[in-house]
Amino acid sequence: MSLRKSVRYYFMKEIGAPALMRFSHLKKKKRPINPNPNFGPALKSTNRLKEIMARHYLLSRYAEGAKPVAWVTSGAPVELLRAFDFYTFYPENHGALCGAKKMGPELCTIAEEHGYHQDLCSYARIDLGHYFSGTTPVGKLPKPDLLFASNNICQTVVYWYKALAQYWNVPLVLFDTPYNFSAITEHDISYMVRQFEEMIPLLEQTSGRRFNYKKFQEVIRIAKEGSLTWGEVLATMKSRPAPMTIFDAFGHLAPIVSLRGLPVALDYYRILLRELKERIESGVGAVTNERKRLMWDNIAIWYKVRDLSDIFAAHDMNFVTATYTNAWAETIYDLDVDRPFESMAKAYSLVILNNNLNHRLELMERLIKEYQVDGLVIHSARSCKPYSVGQYDLGRILMDRLAIPSVVIEADITDSRVYFEEQTRTRIEAFFEAMES
Amino acid sequence: MTRKEYLIRQKEEKGQKLFGIFPAYYPKEILWAMNVLPVEVWDPPLEFNHANAHLQPYICSVVKLGLELILQGKCETIDGFLFPHTCDSIQNLASIVSDYLNLDIPCYFFYHPKAPYSAASRRYYLEELNGLVTRLEKQLGMLDFSALKQQVKKGNKVTALIKEAYKLRACNELRASNTDFYQVIRGGEYLHPDDFLPMLEGFLSTSRGHGCKGPSVVLSGIMPNPPEILKILDEKGVKVVDDDLLNCGRRLLAPESQNEDPFEAMADNYFNMPPCTTKNSSLKARADYTFKKIGRSKAKGVIFYMVKFCETELFDVPYLIEELKKRGLATLLVDCEVNQGLSGQLETRVEAFVEMIS
Numbered sequence: 001m002s003l004r005k006s007v008r009y010y011f012m013k014e015i016g017a018p019a020l021m022r023f024s025h026l027k028k029k030k031r032p033i034n035p036n037p038n039f040g041p042a043l044k045s046t047n048r049l050k051e052i053m054a055r056h057y058l059l060s061r062y063a064e065g066a067k068p069v070a071w072v073t074s075g076a077p078v079e080l081l082r083a084f085d086f087y088t089f090y091p092e093n094h095g096a097l098c099g100a101k102k103m104g105p106e107l108c109t110i111a112e113e114h115g116y117h118q119d120l121c122s123y124a125r126i127d128l129g130h131y132f133s134g135t136t137p138v139g140k141l142p143k144p145d146l147l148f149a150s151n152n153i154c155q156t157v158v159y160w161y162k163a164l165a166q167y168w169n170v171p172l173v174l175f176d177t178p179y180n181f182s183a184i185t186e187h188d189i190s191y192m193v194r195q196f197e198e199m200i201p202l203l204e205q206t207s208g209r210r211f212n213y214k215k216f217q218e219v220i221r222i223a224k225e226g227s228l229t230w231g232e233v234l235a236t237m238k239s240r241p242a243p244m245t246i247f248d249a250f251g252h253l254a255p256i257v258s259l260r261g262l263p264v265a266l267d268y269y270r271i272l273l274r275e276l277k278e279r280i281e282s283g284v285g286a287v288t289n290e291r292k293r294l295m296w297d298n299i300a301i302w303y304k305v306r307d308l309s310d311i312f313a314a315h316d317m318n319f320v321t322a323t324y325t326n327a328w329a330e331t332i333y334d335l336d337v338d339r340p341f342e343s344m345a346k347a348y349s350l351v352i353l354n355n356n357l358n359h360r361l362e363l364m365e366r367l368i369k370e371y372q373v374d375g376l377v378i379h380s381a382r383s384c385k386p387y388s389v390g391q392y393d394l395g396r397i398l399m400d401r402l403a404i405p406s407v408v409i410e411a412d413i414t415d416s417r418v419y420f421e422e423q424t425r426t427r428i429e430a431f432f433e434a435m436e437s
Numbered sequence: 438m439t440r441k442e443y444l445i446r447q448k449e450e451k452g453q454k455l456f457g458i459f460p461a462y463y464p465k466e467i468l469w470a471m472n473v474l475p476v477e478v479w480d481p482p483l484e485f486n487h488a489n490a491h492l493q494p495y496i497c498s499v500v501k502l503g504l505e506l507i508l509q510g511k512c513e514t515i516d517g518f519l520f521p522h523t524c525d526s527i528q529n530l531a532s533i534v535s536d537y538l539n540l541d542i543p544c545y546f547f548y549h550p551k552a553p554y555s556a557a558s559r560r561y562y563l564e565e566l567n568g569l570v571t572r573l574e575k576q577l578g579m580l581d582f583s584a585l586k587q588q589v590k591k592g593n594k595v596t597a598l599i600k601e602a603y604k605l606r607a608c609n610e611l612r613a614s615n616t617d618f619y620q621v622i623r624g625g626e627y628l629h630p631d632d633f634l635p636m637l638e639g640f641l642s643t644s645r646g647h648g649c650k651g652p653s654v655v656l657s658g659i660m661p662n663p664p665e666i667l668k669i670l671d672e673k674g675v676k677v678v679d680d681d682l683l684n685c686g687r688r689l690l691a692p693e694s695q696n697e698d699p700f701e702a703m704a705d706n707y708f709n710m711p712p713c714t715t716k717n718s719s720l721k722a723r724a725d726y727t728f729k730k731i732g733r734s735k736a737k738g739v740i741f742y743m744v745k746f747c748e749t750e751l752f753d754v755p756y757l758i759e760e761l762k763k764r765g766l767a768t769l770l771v772d773c774e775v776n777q778g779l780s781g782q783l784e785t786r787v788e789a790f791v792e793m794i795s
Contacts, residue, residue, distance in 0.1 A: 115755030117772070119495065119746050151551055155525050158551065158717050159752035166720040166756055174552045174717055178561075179522050181531065181546035187564040191550070194557035357532035382495045385748070389500075389529035392491055393537045410493070 001208065002065045009059070009066030017055045025051070038313035040285050043244060045272040046251070052268055053254050057138040063087035064142040068207040071144040071164065074257050075153035075327075076175055077348045079223050079335070080196060082261045083216035084207035089142060090258045094130075095123035099302030099414030101137045108415050110135065121383040122415040124160035131167055144168055146206045150175040152354040154386045171206065173199055177349040181356055184349055192345035217337045220344070223261040224335040229269035230256045231329030236276040237320040238371055241285025242293070243276045246319035247309040248286065250300040256328040287318040292435055293372055295364070296322035297394075298379035298387045301409070303416045315432055321371040323364060327352050330363075357390040361397060368402055375435050376406035383413045407431035440627055444514065447474050447629060454516040454577065459503055459530070461683050461715060462549055463521045464566055464703050466592045469630065470585040471577045475519070477626035478503045479684055480662045480775040481511070491533055497746040498775040499659070500526040507534060515542055517576065522548045523715050524749045543576055545569065549707065551717045562704050585699045591630045592706075593693035598637040599625070600690055605645065607678050607734040609653075612646040615667040615677045622685055623661075649674050652794040655730050656680035657757070658742035658750055658771075665779040666740070666771065666787055673791045678734035681727055682742065683750070687711050714749050720756045727757060731766065737794040738767030745774050767793045 025047075063069050070086040072078050078088055098104055099122075107129030108122055114132050116125050130136050147170060149161040158174060165172035175195055178188040200211050233252065236243050244252075252272060255265035279285075294312065296319050301308065312319065331350045336343035352360055367373065378395055380388050395406040407427050411419045438446070447453045453474045458465075460479060468475045479499060487508035488501040506512060520531035535544035547569055550558035570580050599622065605611040606618065613621070621640045625633050651674030660682055661667055670677060680686040687710065694705030712718030712726050727739065739761055741754055751772075758768045769790040771783065779787075 115758060117751045117754075120748055120751055124752070155528075155551075155715075156748050156752075159714060159748060162714075162717065162720055163752055163756060172719075176550055176552040176555075176558075176717075178548045179528055179546075181520075181535075181548070185568070187561065187568070191557055191561040191564075194560070195552065195555060198555050198557055356536070357529065358536050380493050382493075385496065386525040386529060388493055389496060389526055390491075390533055390537075392493075393533055397537070 005065035009062040012062045021051050045275050060142045061140050068145045069142045070146045070148050073149045073157045076148050076150040077344045079219045079261045082219040084203050084209050091127040092123050093258045095126045096302050098126050102303050104414035105417050121156045147172040152177040189345045193341045196341050219261040220335050220337050220340045226266040227332035233273050239280045241290035242320045243279035245286045246296050246322045247305050249325045287313045289316045290318045291316040292374045293320045294375050295373045298381050299413045301411050321367045353386045376404050378408045380408050380410045381413050405434040456517045457515045458519045461523050466588040469588040481506045497744050500530050517543045519545045589699040589702045596693050609648045611644050613644040614671045619661045651675050653678040653736045655736045655739045659744045660684040662775050669787050679730040714753050724760045740769045743772040
């Protein structure tokens with residue numbers, strides 16, 4: 001690591017970034033408040049969220065050469081890397097951001113021009129598109145010193161990160177989580193713990209830092225607290241009316257994904273939770289006249305979040321839960337500072353996408369009951385096969401068991417070229433009719 | 438004898454249980470030793486009638502056809518299914534078949550480690566082998582350890598003969614056409630080794646001799662489907678001299694382990710298999726392996742047999758093609774549904790590729 005770059009990084013962290021944030025806050029024009037009558041007042045915490053994430057992306061530009069930089073998959077046990085002081089960057093979060101800014105097709109096309117098929121995951125294509133062109137809405141991304149992937153969310157990340165490892169010429173560390181076909185066994189846990197033990201020397205070598213067990217335990221504690229608080233944030237939507245929508249939660253998810261194990265994420269969720277509780281006490285709903293409550297299955301359609309939010313709110317329908325946002329509250333709270341490796345193995349291998357479909361069915365049934373859900377919207381995402389294969393069956397079974405109507409939207413997370421407006425509208429209209437009958 | 442007739446005979450006359458095996462890696466020796474005939478499900482010749490009600494249009498046809506086979510009631514003679522953890526789609530298909538089709542057929546799952554270069558992986562793989570045996574024993578009775586040892590040796594004999602066939606092919610000492618060669622090699626997807634071994638021996642003894650003198654190519658990807666491409670290559674005098682196909686060379690050409698412990702021998706065989714994307718092999722390892730094959734056989738190009746929507750293979754292809762082109766080698770990417778046949782456009786592309794290497 002270079003001394004000059006370290007000084008520059010810490011200057012930006014302590015002085016430059018906060019000053020820039022204040023300046024941009026002053027410069028920002030006030031938008032008219034609450035332009036859409038179907039929604040309640042906007043969450044004040046959102047401004048703080050934007051600051052945190054903007055600062056995270058800004059600092060990442062200065063991290064290169066000052067701190068070891070790791071690119072990490074969203075489901076990987078990042079806590080271990082934090083003990084070595086890695087600056088972590090999340091390509092999936094960056095992909096979602098590109099999707100929300102409607103840059104998906106542009107970046108995907110660049111990857112396609114380099115031979116990456118349009119049928120491949122669009123997060124991966126965006127990331128590879130960035131590699132080949134340097135294009136990003138955040139200015140510049142830091143070059144990784146290490147790639148850290150876990151196949152607990154999909155096998156695709158492994159194929160994708162292998163390509164990155166080749167292009168960036170950096171090591172790829174894979175945390176292999178045996179799929180839970182029926183139950184995670186003791187020998188599965190031992191295998192995962194042994195992998196952690198094997199990773200440590202490589203992480204020491206790449207970071208130039210010795211493994212600090214106490215620091216690791218502290219990170220585990222903060223990650224656990226962060227996950228618990230995120231779970232409380234989501235649980236506020238059990239209230240009627242719900243103080244936020246799941247479309248809000250898709251945005252507020254960013255810190256638990258990208259900054260998990262850091263105090264900034266925990267502090268943020270405490271602020272957000274406080275505001276949501278205040279809204280519950282005052283009876284303020286995210287949707288003005290919440291009549292029907294919905295569940296979302298799968299990752300967001302990032303380029304359509306606003307549109308879909310408006311369409312459903314216009315029918316007084318609010319999304320109050322999602323299997324996706326729940327994923328970071330589902331198991332990570334089970335981390336144990338006294339058994340950090342074992343608990344981390346268990347927590348990360350039992351996440352929704354590393355589990356059989358019956359597990360997901362039970363989870364959905366529980367969420368439907370706890371959140372008093374009236375209907376289900378299933379996003380069948382071309383990019384995400386482990387999330388999508390089985391959705392047709394799950395929708396049918398939930399209808400049989402709980403009489404929950406559902407609609408399937410065939411789309412993609414960031415590649416809007418495979419989103420068919422008319423077809424989607426027609427399906428949603430039919431769903432509205434089913435909901436009202 | 439058709440495949441179906443053969444399977445019925447094995448079951449009725451030889452008392453073997455039949456297991457439907459989904460792609461790709463699994464310890465077949467354990468099944469043989471427990472009197473089970475593994476019948477691999479790669480590309481059954483079916484039309485889609487029912488699978489679309491369960492699977493999205495963007496799911497690969499290997500997975501869809503496997504499900505279709507079950508939904509069309511063509512698995513009535515099957516005594517069990519085995520789902521190795523090969524990709525996301527097979528993983529979830531396993532859950533659908535096991536939990537949502539109301540089948541009265543036991544489903545088994547097999548997880549092979551995806552980080553095979555880690556020391557932790559070998560121990561885990563051995564534990565997985567033992568775990569599979571324990572689960573199978575509940576249905577099939579105790580595993581006879583000495584029978585397993587014999588089957589491992591038999592498996593090694595099969596491998597040795599297949600390797601011999603590939604070696605002869607690479608140095609143009611095998612007369613068989615491309616179509617015939619892969620028909621024989623793929624026989625191992627359902628034949629018992631007691632039948633497959635004599636078939637291989639017969640094939641080797643009758644097919645030795647100089648092959649055609651045309652240009653040569655290597656195949657890569659999933660499997661030689663559509664088979665019509667092999668036919669065109671035969672007609673044009675192009676030799677397929679080697680392959681890195683997931684269901685052929687990539688899993689059939691590992692060095693045979695001499696370890697006396699059958700479990701250790703099976704682990705050796707798994708860990709010594711060629712680089713594979715399903716095992717997190719690096720792109721460089723795959724590229725080097727392909728170059729080795731090309732260097733040995735003097736092939737002029739590579740045909741990538743992709744199955745549409747197969748992320749597992751499609752992610753590796755751009756780098757492999759780029760590296761091959763840097764070395765002046767021709768490449769052809771065939772990306773289509775299994776059993777789709779040959780469209781006029783694809784036929785033209787194959788012919789253009791052949792002209793390029795001729």
